[in-house]
Amino acid sequence: MPGRPYHHGNLRSALLAAAERTVRERGVQDLSLRELARDVGVSHGAPRRHFPDRQALLDALAETGFDRLGDELRTAVDAVGDDFEARLRATAVAYIRFATADPALLDLMFAVKHREQAEHLQQAAERAFSVMLEVILQGQAEGRLEPGDPERVGLVLFATIQGIAALLNGGMVVPEQLDELLDDSIAHFLRGSRTAV
Amino acid sequence: MPGRPYHHGNLRSALLAAAERTVRERGVQDLSLRELARDVGVSHGAPRRHFPDRQALLDALAETGFDRLGDELRTAVDAVGDDFEARLRATAVAYIRFATADPALLDLMFAVKHREQAEHLQQAAERAFSVMLEVILQGQAEGRLEPGDPERVGLVLFATIQGIAALLNGGMVVPEQLDELLDDSIAHFLRGSRTAV
DNA sequence: ACCTGAACACCGTTCAAGT
DNA sequence: ACCTGAACACCGTTCAAGT
Numbered sequence: 001m002p003g004r005p006y007h008h009g010n011l012r013s014a015l016l017a018a019a020e021r022t023v024r025e026r027g028v029q030d031l032s033l034r035e036l037a038r039d040v041g042v043s044h045g046a047p048r049r050h051f052p053d054r055q056a057l058l059d060a061l062a063e064t065g066f067d068r069l070g071d072e073l074r075t076a077v078d079a080v081g082d083d084f085e086a087r088l089r090a091t092a093v094a095y096i097r098f099a100t101a102d103p104a105l106l107d108l109m110f111a112v113k114h115r116e117q118a119e120h121l122q123q124a125a126e127r128a129f130s131v132m133l134e135v136i137l138q139g140q141a142e143g144r145l146e147p148g149d150p151e152r153v154g155l156v157l158f159a160t161i162q163g164i165a166a167l168l169n170g171g172m173v174v175p176e177q178l179d180e181l182l183d184d185s186i187a188h189f190l191r192g193s194r195t196a197v
Numbered sequence: 198m199p200g201r202p203y204h205h206g207n208l209r210s211a212l213l214a215a216a217e218r219t220v221r222e223r224g225v226q227d228l229s230l231r232e233l234a235r236d237v238g239v240s241h242g243a244p245r246r247h248f249p250d251r252q253a254l255l256d257a258l259a260e261t262g263f264d265r266l267g268d269e270l271r272t273a274v275d276a277v278g279d280d281f282e283a284r285l286r287a288t289a290v291a292y293i294r295f296a297t298a299d300p301a302l303l304d305l306m307f308a309v310k311h312r313e314q315a316e317h318l319q320q321a322a323e324r325a326f327s328v329m330l331e332v333i334l335q336g337q338a339e340g341r342l343e344p345g346d347p348e349r350v351g352l353v354l355f356a357t358i359q360g361i362a363a364l365l366n367g368g369m370v371v372p373e374q375l376d377e378l379l380d381d382s383i384a385h386f387l388r389g390s391r392t393a394v
Numbered sequence: 395a396c397c398t399g400a401a402c403a404c405c406g407t408t409c410a411a412g413t
Numbered sequence: 414a415c416c417t418g419a420a421c422a423c424c425g426t427t428c429a430a431g432t
Contacts, residue, residue: 008397029226034424043398045427050396054425107304110367125369155370156381160353163360170307172322173352184353192385205416231405240417242408247415251406 012050014040019061020105027104033057062109063121069098069109070128077131084142087135089186092161095132096178099165106165132158145193153193160185209247211237216258217302224301225255256315259306263321266295266306270328281339284332286383289358292329293375296362303362329355342390350390357382 008014018039022031033054034044051057076094080086099106109125112118136154139145145153164181167173173181205211215236219228230251231241248254273291277283296303306322309315333351336342342350361378364370370378 011396032424033426044425045399046397048397048426052426110363110369112368152374152377152381155364155374155378156357156385159360159364159378159382160357161360162363163356163358166307166359166363167352167356171309172307177349177352180349181352181356184349185356188353188385188389192389208415229405230407241406242418243416245407245416249407 008040008042008046011040011042011046015047015050015057016060016064019057020064023061023104023108024102028058028108031058058108059112059118059121061105062112063124065102065105065109066121066124066128069095070124070131072098073128073131077135082138084135084139084144085186085190087138088157088189089182091132091135092157092164092182092186095161096165096168096182099162100168103169106169129158139193144190156192157185157189160189205237205239205243208237208239208243212244212247212254213257213261216254217261220258220301220305221299225305228255230254255305256309256318258302259309260318260321262299262302262306263318263325266292267321267325267328269295270325274328274332279335281332281336281341282383282387284335285354285386286379288329288332289354289379289383292358293362293365293379296359297365300366303366326355336390341387353389354382354386357386 015036018036019031022036031054033047033051037044037047047057051060073091073094076090077087080090112121132154133150136145136150136157140147140150140153164173164178164185168175168178212233215233216228219233228251230244230248234241234244244254248257270288270291273287274284277287309318329351330347333342333347333354337344337347337350361370361375361382365372365375
């Protein structure tokens with residue numbers, strides 16, 4: 001391994017890693033391509049080969065964010081056995097943990113203007129949310145949730161979970177209230193869905 | 198009214214108005230103090246008297262945002278008579294309308310780092326949300342919602358509404374799904390709360 | 395194929411000086 | 414009390430040139 005080769009070798013992933021760190025620690029508005037290039041030891045023009053502009057880097061960050069979210073949801077659900085309610089709660093907790101551990105990244109993931117043209121990103125998002133969909137399907141199969149389009153049934157819960165994360169990140173709910181709020185939300189969801197129609 | 202006096206006269210509010218417009222049309226990241234100063238016809242150093250830095254302007258925008266949100270919620274609730282469920286729905290619709298008409302402003306309102314030190318802002322937020330709290334109290338008085346701390350009871354609904362707005366703004370829910378999702382959410386909330394405990 | 399470095403037009407912030 | 418204008422250090426973006 002040479003001391004400082006002309007070609008960085010893995011500049012793209014090095015930039016993404018550094019960017020992810022900055023976004024997490026200081027927010028998107030403090031992310032500078034030039035600073036990133038300095039951190040990684042490359043000239044300020046170099047990132048352009050891999051990310052045509054700042055937005056392209058942010059889109060790439062969003063995509064890896066969805067990948068990581070999917071992984072974390074999957075891991076959380078798998079770790080908890082196959083009781084429906086336990087899996088439901090584990091999914092919610094994992095989502096909220098992700099969202100609060102990296103608020104700026106979540107914003108980035110929701111901030112995609114051109115969702116149609118960003119095919120990769122769309123797919124990454126669907127992979128992530130497929131974990132939640134599976135849990136909904138299980139709930140329907142066990143008669144714990146109303147039948148019908150699982151996406152529709154799950155949307156209310158997804159919205160609530162996302163809202164809880166937003167309230168936490170906005171400081172409108174303090175962490176001490178989280179358990180209670182989550183219990184209430186899941187209880188509402190289950191009670192509301194059981195004998196629906 | 199002189200053509201171009203040395204003192205602008207109401208520079209602060211002129212800057213805020215121009216800023217609100219830019220944020221709505223182009224987002225926060227495109228908001229430049231220098232451009233604002235140009236638009237308003239003042240030198241680039243002038244805003245500093247009224248907003249020590251960019252963040253101060255953003256905080257002020259958030260505060261006027263809460264004021265406007267409060268007004269819109271109030272108007273919506275008052276316009277609908279005194280049926281509890283109608284008022285509940287009107288509040289939700291008004292919140293979502295505000296959030297989707299001006300997504301960047303809502304982000305700003307949720308993005309306050311130093312919520313404790315920003316006393317004004319805190320109060321503006323509480324005024325805005327007091328409308329929702331009143332509706333919850335009415336629901337409890339009429340036995341349509343479970344008794345107990347109204348803030349706790351309302352939080353689930355607030356989270357869901359905020360989540361719906363986020364899903365819409367993120368393109369994860371298309372406007373055509375909104376009515377259905379809102380119906381489902383309110384139905385869940387009412388069914389889940391009625392015979393609670 | 396990938397990176398460098400000068401160039402351009404733009405920022406936010408500071409501060410002496412003007413009215 | 415409020416605003417101007419020069420100055421500074423930083424950006425993102427572009428592009429010829431180097432390896």
